[in-house]
Amino acid sequence: MAESKLDLLQGTLDLMVLQTLAALGPLHGYGIARRIEQVSGHAVLLNQGTIYASLVRLQQRAWISAEWGTSRNNRKAKFYSLTKRGRKQLSEDTAYWQRLSSVMGRILSMAEDGDSK
Amino acid sequence: MIDWIREWFHRFGSFFRKPQLDRELDAEMVAHLKLAIEENLQRGMSPEEARRQALIGFGGTEQAKEHHRETRSLPVLEILSQDLRYTLRTLRRDRAFAAIAVLILALGIGANIAVFSVVNTILLRPLPFPDSQQLTWFAGSHGQGPLSGITYNVGSYEEFRRHNQSFQEVTAFQPFWGSSEYNLTGHGEPQHVQAVMVADNFFRTLGLEPALGRNFLPTECAKGAAPTVLLTHAFWRQQFAADPAIVGQSITLDNKAATVVGVLPSSFDFPSVFWPGLRADIFVPAIMDEIRDWGNTLVILGRLKAGVSLAQAQAEAKALLPQLKAAHPEWFMEYTADMSSLKDYVSGKLRRSLIVLWCAVGLILLIVCVNLSNLLLARLASRNKEFAVRNALGASRGRLIRQLLTESLVLSCAGALLGVGLAYAVTYYLAHQGSIVLPLLSSVRVDGTALAWTLVLTLAVGVLFGIAPGLMLSGANVQENLKDAGRGLSEGRKHEVMRSVLVVSEVALSFLLLVGAGLLLRSFLRILDVALGFQPSHAAAITINYDDGNDGAKRGVILQEILRQVKALPGIEAAGVTDMLPLDRNRSWGLLNPSRSYPKDEDLSAIVRIVTPGYLDAMGIRLTAGRDFSWQDAANTEGVVIINETGARRHWPGESPIGRLARGMGKAPDRVIGVVADVRVSSLETSPGSEMYLLVTEASPEGSELVVRSKLPSDVLTPMVMSTLRKLNPAQPATGFRPVEALVDHTVSPRRFFVMLVSIFAGLGLVLAALGIYGVISYSVTRQTQEIGIRMALGATAGHVLLGVLSKTMRLATLGIGFGAIASLAVARWISSLLFQTAPADPATFVIMILLLTGVAGAAGFFPARRASSIDPMVALRND
Numbered sequence: 001m002a003e004s005k006l007d008l009l010q011g012t013l014d015l016m017v018l019q020t021l022a023a024l025g026p027l028h029g030y031g032i033a034r035r036i037e038q039v040s041g042h043a044v045l046l047n048q049g050t051i052y053a054s055l056v057r058l059q060q061r062a063w064i065s066a067e068w069g070t071s072r073n074n075r076k077a078k079f080y081s082l083t084k085r086g087r088k089q090l091s092e093d094t095a096y097w098q099r100l101s102s103v104m105g106r107i108l109s110m111a112e113d114g115d116s117k
Numbered sequence: 118m119i120d121w122i123r124e125w126f127h128r129f130g131s132f133f134r135k136p137q138l139d140r141e142l143d144a145e146m147v148a149h150l151k152l153a154i155e156e157n158l159q160r161g162m163s164p165e166e167a168r169r170q171a172l173i174g175f176g177g178t179e180q181a182k183e184h185h186r187e188t189r190s191l192p193v194l195e196i197l198s199q200d201l202r203y204t205l206r207t208l209r210r211d212r213a214f215a216a217i218a219v220l221i222l223a224l225g226i227g228a229n230i231a232v233f234s235v236v237n238t239i240l241l242r243p244l245p246f247p248d249s250q251q252l253t254w255f256a257g258s259h260g261q262g263p264l265s266g267i268t269y270n271v272g273s274y275e276e277f278r279r280h281n282q283s284f285q286e287v288t289a290f291q292p293f294w295g296s297s298e299y300n301l302t303g304h305g306e307p308q309h310v311q312a313v314m315v316a317d318n319f320f321r322t323l324g325l326e327p328a329l330g331r332n333f334l335p336t337e338c339a340k341g342a343a344p345t346v347l348l349t350h351a352f353w354r355q356q357f358a359a360d361p362a363i364v365g366q367s368i369t370l371d372n373k374a375a376t377v378v379g380v381l382p383s384s385f386d387f388p389s390v391f392w393p394g395l396r397a398d399i400f401v402p403a404i405m406d407e408i409r410d411w412g413n414t415l416v417i418l419g420r421l422k423a424g425v426s427l428a429q430a431q432a433e434a435k436a437l438l439p440q441l442k443a444a445h446p447e448w449f450m451e452y453t454a455d456m457s458s459l460k461d462y463v464s465g466k467l468r469r470s471l472i473v474l475w476c477a478v479g480l481i482l483l484i485v486c487v488n489l490s491n492l493l494l495a496r497l498a499s500r501n502k503e504f505a506v507r508n509a510l511g512a513s514r515g516r517l518i519r520q521l522l523t524e525s526l527v528l529s530c531a532g533a534l535l536g537v538g539l540a541y542a543v544t545y546y547l548a549h550q551g552s553i554v555l556p557l558l559s560s561v562r563v564d565g566t567a568l569a570w571t572l573v574l575t576l577a578v579g580v581l582f583g584i585a586p587g588l589m590l591s592g593a594n595v596q597e598n599l600k601d602a603g604r605g606l607s608e609g610r611k612h613e614v615m616r617s618v619l620v621v622s623e624v625a626l627s628f629l630l631l632v633g634a635g636l637l638l639r640s641f642l643r644i645l646d647v648a649l650g651f652q653p654s655h656a657a658a659i660t661i662n663y664d665d666g667n668d669g670a671k672r673g674v675i676l677q678e679i680l681r682q683v684k685a686l687p688g689i690e691a692a693g694v695t696d697m698l699p700l701d702r703n704r705s706w707g708l709l710n711p712s713r714s715y716p717k718d719e720d721l722s723a724i725v726r727i728v729t730p731g732y733l734d735a736m737g738i739r740l741t742a743g744r745d746f747s748w749q750d751a752a753n754t755e756g757v758v759i760i761n762e763t764g765a766r767r768h769w770p771g772e773s774p775i776g777r778l779a780r781g782m783g784k785a786p787d788r789v790i791g792v793v794a795d796v797r798v799s800s801l802e803t804s805p806g807s808e809m810y811l812l813v814t815e816a817s818p819e820g821s822e823l824v825v826r827s828k829l830p831s832d833v834l835t836p837m838v839m840s841t842l843r844k845l846n847p848a849q850p851a852t853g854f855r856p857v858e859a860l861v862d863h864t865v866s867p868r869r870f871f872v873m874l875v876s877i878f879a880g881l882g883l884v885l886a887a888l889g890i891y892g893v894i895s896y897s898v899t900r901q902t903q904e905i906g907i908r909m910a911l912g913a914t915a916g917h918v919l920l921g922v923l924s925k926t927m928r929l930a931t932l933g934i935g936f937g938a939i940a941s942l943a944v945a946r947w948i949s950s951l952l953f954q955t956a957p958a959d960p961a962t963f964v965i966m967i968l969l970l971t972g973v974a975g976a977a978g979f980f981p982a983r984r985a986s987s988i989d990p991m992v993a994l995r996n997d
Contacts, residue, residue, distance in 0.1 A: 029145060030152040033174075047176025048149065052142065053188040060127035060189065061120045073155065077148040078141075085120075 013046075013054045015097060018090040021064060021082040028077035029055060055080060063089050131190040132198075142185055146178060196516075200523040207524065214496060215528070218489055222532020224881060225485030226574055227539030230563060232478040232874070233570050234544050236471050238561045239464045245384055245560065247324035248420075253284070253430060254462035255417035255454040268292065268413040271405045273452045274316075276441045277417065283430035285422045286322040289415040290315040291403055294395050294702055296819050299370040300662050300850050304356060309660060309850035310370065311396050312346070313387060314403040320347075320381075322420050330364040330379025333402045337378070340406035344375035350383035352398040372848075375401070386559055390463055394554030394863055412449065418459065431456045463556045470871050473633070473948055477878045480630050482578065487623045488885045489582040491616055493525065495896050497586045498612050518587040525583025526576070533575040537563065540571075554866045589615060613900070616893045617929060623889045624933025625940065627882035628970055632941040633948065634872070634879035635962040640953040641872045644865060650761075650796035650805075651699060652737025653861050655690075657834065657854040658698055658822045663846050673751045673814035675845075676729050676821075682841050683825060684731075688834075691826040693732030696818030699796045700860040704819065708760065708807050710768040711780045723764055723807035724798050725781075727818040733759075733793060733810075735824040736857070743775045743791030751814040756787035761795045764807035781809070801864060802953055824857070831856070871951075883970070886933075887977040894926050895981040905985055906993025915986035922985045926978025927971070934970055938963065 020035050021027060027035070032055075033048040040046075058064045063086030069079045082090070131138055150171050157167035175181070186195070208215040243249045257267045269277075269289070278287040291297065291314035301308040317338040320327070327347060337345045346368070348357070357363045367374040387397045408414050421430055434454040442451045457465065464471075497504075504517055512520075540563050547553070548561045589612060661679065665672035676694050683692045697703055708723035709715065730746040732738075741762060750757045758779050765774045778786040798805045823842075827834055835854050842849040862869075898905070905918055945957035955962075 028148070028152070030149045033149075034156075047181065048153075048174050049146070049176040049178060049181025050184060052145065052181060053184040056185055056189040057124070060124045060131075062123060063120075071152065075148060075152055075155070076144075077152065078145050 014058060015093050017054055018086055022090055026079045026081040028079050128191050132194050200520050204524045204527045218492060218528045219531045221485055222529055223535035223539060225482045226533045227536030228478050229482050229574055230536060230540035230567055230571050231543040232474055234561055234563050234567045236475050237566055239467055239557050240471050244460050251421040252459035253419040253421055253456050254459045255456055257452055259455050269415050269417055269452055270413050271409040272445055274415050274417055280437060283425045283433045284419040286318055286420040288316045288319045288322040289417050290319055291414055292416040294392055300848055301370055303369040307848050307850040309852045310398045312399045312401045313397050315400050316403055325385055327379035328382040329361055338402040340404055344373060345378045346375045347400040348380045349398055350381055353380045389557050389559045393556040427456055469951055474871055474874055477875045480626055481878045481881055484623055484626045484882050484885050486578055486582040487619050488889050490585040491619045491889050491892055493586040494612055494616050495892055521587045522583045526579035529575045529579035533571055537571060552866055553870045554863055613897055620889045620893045620929050621933045623886050624930055625937035627886040628934050628937025629940050630879040630882040631966040634875045635966050636945055636952055636955055636959060637872045637875055639962055640955045641868055643954045644801045647801050650794045653857040655828050656824055656826050656857040658824045659854045660852050661821045661823045661842055662849050669814040676813060677748055679845055683838060686837055688829040689825050689827050691735040693735035694729040694821050694823050695732050696727045696820050698822050700864045703798050706781050708764055708809050709780050711778055711786055723809050725809055727811050727813050727816045729813050735826050738796060739794040741792050746812050750812055756815050757790045758787035759791040759793055759810040760789055761793055761808035763795050765792045767807055883973055887973045890974050890977040894978045898981045898985045902988060902993045905988050906990040910990040919982045919986040922982035923978055926974060930971055930974035934967055
């Protein structure tokens with residue numbers, strides 16, 4: 001394990017959750033967590049349990065809604081889906097994130113004398 | 118922003134749905150794990166491995182739950198509710214402590230709210246009129262002397278109103294209470310009605326609209342206009358059963374019809390602003406042309422124009438009034454106007470007293486805080502172990518201090534709740550009693566401002582008395598206490614030092630209060646001791662009514678007959694009639710010795726009372742030279758006058774005025790036939806100037822008060838005299854006898870009120886200080902049981918031990934009294950203007966209070982001392 005897993009920045013998990021729901025439609029907590037793990041190629045340090053704090057926060061902000069339902073293999077689970085407000089928030093956050101990451105990319109790629117990558 | 122608000126709203130809501138949300142989260146987590154296990158099984162793991170991997174993937178379930186709770190709710194609130202629950206449990210275990218603490222706090226906070234409500238009503242809140250800061254009071258003669266001195270004649274009022282530039286309105290009313298009384302007939306029993314004569318724009322100036330009907334019209338204030346009246350709301354309710362139809366109807370006043378044009382709003386309480394302690398039932402227009410030649414009869418009030426300051430108005434009046442006088446040589450005097458805001462006029466005199474009262478009640482709260490600090494410290498000592506255990510279990514020191522503060526705040530909130538109830542009761546009483554003569558008192562209530570003040574006090578008090586135990590705790594090595602049983606070791610000693618400091622400050626504060634109360638009480642007793650000049654006990658007065666057609670001779674005949682019949686009644690020792698009673702109403706004319714010349718600004722005014730023969734006797738006014746009037750004097754052409762000792766000294770220095778001629782302003786000279794003792798005019802604290810008495814047939818009286826001297830109780834006296842009066846005049850209104858003592862009482866009531874309150878606070882302070890001393894000494898005796906036991910085993914006698922404990926008590930008390938005495942000397946100087954014939958450093962007061970406090974401290978220390986001396990060494994040593 002030369003490379004340790006990435007710690008999540010504050011707020012990034014919320015954005016991941018929103019994007020996951022946007023991409024996959026209604027999903028339960030386990031599904032969301034698994035999906036993030038898979039897509040990130042297991043590079044993110046995610047205790048699946050922490051997803052629930054994120055879910056309740058998004059719910060309180062009315063960006064996602066929740067409903068009890070049954071999974072494909074007939075298990076009762078709470079399903080989360082994106083709301084209209086959540087969709088709007090997602091596009092705002094995505095734009096922001098992309099701008100920030102491009103700026104960060106540019107700044108971090110500034111060449112330093114004799115120590116360029 | 119909206120999202121943020123929504124989130125906090127939800128968080129707040131979640132706090133109250135904790136169990137449900139926790140259940141839901143649990144269900145969700147269970148589902149999560151089941152889904153994970155299932156997936157792992159499908160991937161071919163063994164059931165055991167599938168479960169293990171699922172749990173690893175999930176991470177710590179407790180952390181996840183805690184994280185969830187923190188995110189969804191308000192952690193501060195959670196902790197607070199935990200602390201609260203814990204506090205309530207602790208307090209329930211220690212009911213006696215909680216009850217005493219809450220009771221002490223309720224007294225302290227309740228007294229503070231009540232006093233604040235009074236201060237707020239009288240001093241802080243604006244008067245109950247729109248833009249009341251514009252209302253201006255005019256005081257003539259620099260506000261000195263009786264009412265006649267500070268009032269104005271009609272001419273000066275009208276001219277000032279016409280020519281000034283500073284005021285949007287200038288108005289006037291006739292301030293002599295009792296000078297316009299009417300007999301209301303035709304509505305049940307004849308009623309004695311108090312009227313106020315006001316200028317046409319009086320209510321407009323105050324910014325008042327009648328609740329029903331309309332204001333007076335200018336034409337109704339002109340000479341010869343049909344009489345009109347406005348009713349006060351209270352009188353309308355009481356006399357006319359709040360019948361709106363009365364507006365427009367006419368009522369009979371002194372056998373003349375007067376039309377009711379309106380009813381004033383219930384919020385308007387004329388006496389509470391202008392005539393504290395007196396009554397006003399109706400308002401009638403002042404017919405200026407009729408009172409034009411009556412001399413000074415009007416008080417002037419103005420409403421400043423927007424943007425004009427009081428100083429500008431004052432400057433204008435200073436320039437304008439002399440010009441007006443120059444244009445009117447017929448005015449008796451040159452008028453001046455010392456202007457103040459109406460608010461200042463109403464409550465300015467009380468400012469110092471109220472602030473002193475406020476400070477006294479603040480001191481009480483401070484003593485309460487110190488006392489509770491002490492109680493909490495004592496409790497803390499016995500709770501050391503509990504805190505040590507909690508600390509060992511992971512509660513941080515901050516958390517423990519927060520716990521202590523929560524406890525003190527819970528106590529102070531409970532105290533405040535009870536205190537508010539207490540304050541409501543007290544203010545209700547104050548607003549509805551009739552014996553304390555303070556302006557605006559009838560509108561005292563616990564209002565929003567007072568409640569806000571309560572909140573501030575409650576929090577401050579809670580923190581203040583919670584802080585000492587908190588400090589103690591944070592300074593302590595909590596771990597140590599696990600080993601220490603809280604006895605005999607340094608920890609306990611440190612507590613004791615802290616508690617001793619608290620007790621010393623408590624004693625000092627209560628000494629301060631005691632001295633303040635003592636000085637005020639002594640002043641009050643001195644005032645009650647002043648020579649009134651009359652004998653109030655066993656004298657009573659009743660307002661009588663008769664129709665003399667304004668003819669002096671006829672008046673003499675009527676009054677002589679009334680007095681003859683009344684004196685013939687059994688149990689009546691003396692009877693006489695005066696137009697004005699001392700300490701009730703007054704007016705002044707002039708008095709001078711015509712054979713003397715006076716410097717230009719010599720004050721020649723003299724209080725005048727128009728009386729019948731026998732009045733001096735009935736009132737118990739001592740004749741020092743000459744004789745009383747007799748009815749024969751009425752037949753003589755030469756007028757007669759009786760003057761007081763001050764008048765005699767002032768105008769006939771070094772000689773007897775008896776038989777000399779005296780001159781009143783603008784009247785033929787009268788022969789001085791008697792000299793009587795000085796009679797206090799409007800207050801007990803100021804000595805009267807010149808006074809004179811004229812015979813009822815020779816001058817126009819303003820009203821008639823029949824004074825009788827009798828030992829009969831009022832319920833026998835009133836019907837007996839009333840039936841005699843009714844026989845002579847069927848229209849005699851139904852009024853009762855006023856004991857002359859009540860007049861004295863009325864006059865001293867504001868001071869009595871302040872003295873009583875400050876004394877109550879001082880008493881409370883004394884009790885609290887005693888409680889504090891008892892607590893500390895008692896605790897130290899308990900703590901030293903073993904030590905005392907050893908000393909007794911080694912030969913110390915019970916007497917030694919008793920003396921030891923007592924001397925410790927006295928050390929604390931002496932220190933406290935010492936500090937208190939130093940503070941008292943400074944504070945006494947500050948209240949010296951409230952004292953009467955009492956030095957701020959009055960040795961008697963100081964000595965008495967030192968003895969009192971020492972005695973009480975000794976008693977408080979005696980009980981624990983006796984307990985200490987009766988310790989059985991064997992038991993004490995075996996114990997523990």
